[in-house]
Amino acid sequence: MREVSYQQIVSAVKDMCIQANYNLGDDTLKAFREALKQEESETGKDVLNQLIENAQIASSEQVPMCQDTGMAVFIVELGQDCHITGGSLYDAINQGIREGYGDGYLRQSVVKDPLDRKNTGDNTPGVVHIELVEGDRCTIHMAAKGFGSENMSRLQMLKPADGLEGVKQFILETVKLAGPNACPPMVVGVGIGGTFEKAAYLAKKSLFREVGERNPRPDLAELEQDLIEQINKLGIGPQGMGGRTTALDVHIETFATHIAGLPVAVNINCHATRHKTAVL
């Protein structure tokens, strides 16, 4: 059985936390430049130009692009023939967060208890989802999730009779309610089906995709395209100040569901779509 050590995971996680926050992905930068061509609002263009300049400063000066350096979220695809040695996977991820957020001068934004709200001081713990997959690799996907947009996310258990129209309406309504608060232009992650928690997980997972990457299923790819167009007719625009660019992308993931249910979750990401992947 192939082995991956505790220390390898710590180093990879530390590096991803820092890189995600300093270097905006080319996928998002490309989407900004495309949006700039379409945008009609002068204020909207100004905002998009500021975002491009901000990404350049963050990358060249190696500083965080946003002060909300996020809660660290992980999806680990753990091969069933991969053996982790030297300590627990969860401990290794949290140690990587501790070192990355500390050495990278990232903000400590996590409180230990949601009710008494004392800061843990090292941005741990991260939120870790593990999927067991075939093979002997350990693939770690990391996202720094800001809460301006996380707070505007919603989930609803629709009725099967609400159908596709109900789903679309709920997504559009969620984007409208999010408006300027979610730091548009946003990326809209949608999970349809499964159970209550599965829909939420699918929505989150969809945000790990590259901006511009369509769902491989043609009907869902078409639905994504249709929703991008409808969202960009809402007029919310960059930073909610009016314009054509409200969403950079819409990502949809689906799963089988119960005969009585139609769960829909919408997880919103701000324009700072910070995600990295390490294959160990």
Next chain:
Amino acid sequence: MSVKEIRVPGDEQQFLQLKSGDRVLITGTLYTARDAAHKRMIETLEAGGELPISLDGQVIYYVGPTPAKPGRVIGSAGPTTSGRMDKYTPRLLELGLKGMIGKGRRNQDVRDAIVKHKAVYFAAVGGAAALIARSIKSSEVIAYEDLGTEAIHRLQVEKFPAIVVNDAYGGDLYEQGERQYRIDES
């Protein structure tokens, strides 16, 4: 597009000439405060105490910066979502606060209080934190040090970029902008 330059703190006249949608460059002194500092300020007032800063003619910036790297004045410092401060803002406007910088919508109570007290709500570009930090020339903690990133800091800023969202006349850029660019399906 024209850009207005203002100095803060400032008198009422200066804030009265600003209209929603105006692009503004702010120079002078700002105070930082977000959730925890607001809560403590209001609790202090309710207990009959005095605030650690005078709010007269001042502008508060809703920000919790990242730690400064060695040799730097401040870390990345973009605006946080203002709506979380709505509960506390009308009381601070009563005490002479003239402006707030953040991002996102304010509730009706805050919008009414902005008109009543002839104040202004500005947005800075959310997520443009590295760019905004360039306009911050000094930063010192002046109260509530135990709150860490949420402590009240005094910032000296030069040409800090902002946009007027809510003006003293009831204007609201978020509503106006959305209305102007919305395409209704029919």
